[in-house]
Amino acid sequence: MPKLDKKLRGIGGWLILFQIIVYLILLIDIVFLVSIITTLFPIIFNFIFLDQLVYAIMFMIDAIFIIFSLNLFYRKKKMFPRFMKISLWLFYAFFVYQNYNFAMSQPIRPTILSLIFSFLIPLAVVILLVSYLKRSKRVKNTFVK
Numbered sequence: 001m002p003k004l005d006k007k008l009r010g011i012g013g014w015l016i017l018f019q020i021i022v023y024l025i026l027l028i029d030i031v032f033l034v035s036i037i038t039t040l041f042p043i044i045f046n047f048i049f050l051d052q053l054v055y056a057i058m059f060m061i062d063a064i065f066i067i068f069s070l071n072l073f074y075r076k077k078k079m080f081p082r083f084m085k086i087s088l089w090l091f092y093a094f095f096v097y098q099n100y101n102f103a104m105s106q107p108i109r110p111t112i113l114s115l116i117f118s119f120l121i122p123l124a125v126v127i128l129l130v131s132y133l134k135r136s137k138r139v140k141n142t143f144v145k
Contacts, residue, residue, distance in 0.1 A: 029063040081133040
């Protein structure tokens with residue numbers, strides 16, 4: 001069994017920033033869900049209904065994953081880093097899917113450069129957070145239950 005460093009235990013350091021980011025992702029999921037649900041009711045039997053329903057299901061799944069991850073986070077469960085990595089990649093996949101469909105539905109098509117940056121910046125954030133979960137000593141020392 002590896003020796004645990006007492007200084008690097010508990011929710012502190014970069015985990016506080018990580019916690020804020022996770023709450024922001026949850027807030028984004030809720031905002032997307034509310035906006036999708038409010039547009040669903042007037043357009044019940046339209047073609048847009050199916051598309052909006054797919055978005056609502058995607059962001060509901062991600063919100064459930066994030067809430068479950070936060071539960072594991074505060075209980076300091078060993079399963080948290082693995083589950084959070086899945087949640088982050090799900091959020092990125094749903095975000096890309098939604099942004100691409102929105103960009104392609106506009107009358108003026110976005111440039112390739114703007115599409116690349118709108119997908120690369122969130123990708124860089126997800127890679128940064130996943131690598132932090134994977135390599136951080138604080139994460140390894142905190143989530144041990």
